[in-house]
Amino acid sequence: MNIRILIVTFLLIIISLSSYAQLLVNEEPIVLITNTGNIDGTLRVPLSKKPIPVTIIIAGSGPTDRDGNQPTMRNNSLKMLSEALFYNNIASLTFDKRGIAGSKQSYQNESDLRFEHYIEDVKQWIDLLKADKRFSDIIVLGHSEGSLIGMVAAQSNSSVSKYISVAGVGEPAANILKEQLEKQLAGQPQATQDIIFSYIDKLEKGETIENVPPSLNSLFRPSVQPYMISWFKYDPKKEISKLKIPILIIQGTTDLQVSVNQAELLYEAAPSSEKIVIENMNHILKDCVDTSMQTQISTTYNNIHTPINKELIEAITNFIKKQRK
Numbered sequence: 001m002n003i004r005i006l007i008v009t010f011l012l013i014i015i016s017l018s019s020y021a022q023l024l025v026n027e028e029p030i031v032l033i034t035n036t037g038n039i040d041g042t043l044r045v046p047l048s049k050k051p052i053p054v055t056i057i058i059a060g061s062g063p064t065d066r067d068g069n070q071p072t073m074r075n076n077s078l079k080m081l082s083e084a085l086f087y088n089n090i091a092s093l094t095f096d097k098r099g100i101a102g103s104k105q106s107y108q109n110e111s112d113l114r115f116e117h118y119i120e121d122v123k124q125w126i127d128l129l130k131a132d133k134r135f136s137d138i139i140v141l142g143h144s145e146g147s148l149i150g151m152v153a154a155q156s157n158s159s160v161s162k163y164i165s166v167a168g169v170g171e172p173a174a175n176i177l178k179e180q181l182e183k184q185l186a187g188q189p190q191a192t193q194d195i196i197f198s199y200i201d202k203l204e205k206g207e208t209i210e211n212v213p214p215s216l217n218s219l220f221r222p223s224v225q226p227y228m229i230s231w232f233k234y235d236p237k238k239e240i241s242k243l244k245i246p247i248l249i250i251q252g253t254t255d256l257q258v259s260v261n262q263a264e265l266l267y268e269a270a271p272s273s274e275k276i277v278i279e280n281m282n283h284i285l286k287d288c289v290d291t292s293m294q295t296q297i298s299t300t301y302n303n304i305h306t307p308i309n310k311e312l313i314e315a316i317t318n319f320i321k322k323q324r325k
Helices: 003-023 077-087 101-106 115-130 145-153 173-184 190-204 214-220 225-232 236-240 260-269 293-301 310-321
Strands: 027-034 037-044 052-058 091-095 135-143 160-166 247-252 274-278
Touching (some): 027 091, 027 115, 037 077, 052 077, 052 115, 052 145, 052 310, 077 091, 091 115, 115 135, 115 145, 135 145, 135 310, 145 160, 160 310, 173 190, 173 225, 190 214, 190 225, 247 260, 247 310, 260 274
Parallel strands (some): 052 091, 135 160, 160 247, 247 274
Antiparallel strands (some): 027 037, 037 091
16 A cells, blocks of 8 residues: 555544544533532533633532433433533533532531532632633533532632623512412411411521421421521522622523513623523523423423533523623
8 A cells, every 4th residue: 555545544543533532522520629528510621622611510409410310301411411512622620519429428417408519619719620720711500509609609710701690580588489389288277378478588587497387397397497597688689789700691491490570680780791691491401392390390301311402502601702802
């Protein structure tokens, strides 16, 4: 075989292998050491000869892990988002919040947990990534409850260049909880709603509730009350208005947990931000025209094969890569 043909063939093989390697998502374990225990995360970093942006992805409420899953629900939504950023030459960090999955040992007692713990954890992640020379910029992205965590953590932090809220609420958590419970309590005696709402009002004032009825213990048990008090005191509209960096607000129209109106509230508080409403995207970032929760659970919430919305990926990628004026 001609030596020139051999060289060309060899180069084509090298290029092919390089491209193939890039298609394989490079995952690195990463650990944040805190005073109460380790918090486990995953870094996905594309091959690059120069520093690239890295996005911290903060999961929402409940026992949601770094991939967007819960013990009885697997959809891989946040893992899919992280991988999509990887394919667009953007690094990302996903992590298990303290007390969840790989970070289960980072706190022992529910009564000790405060909303501020989540905020401080993100701040420490920012400091850890800042020291990594592979990264040019740090972007904070919060999903659902993670939106509020992220916007507070990003305030007055020169290491954060941009902030993204996905399915974030624009009202204090107490208001949202009342709205959700009102739907669930439809048909129940008015006295039941009055009692529950009075408990929420009390927690919002920073007061604890004694002698909670057993039937309401799952929501108002004494060990969770300190966390709820610490959470209720934050107003997302006030917090997002404190940010002095580019902001992107994203909301889906078939989200059954957070309405488009919540995105409007955030946008009103931060009018210089970008707001994108995505048709037929639900709370876990997947396409679903149906607004029946039962259908959404079977087709998206508990389905690892349904991909996340393409417009979401494009919007986030464009925002991150856009040069500041």
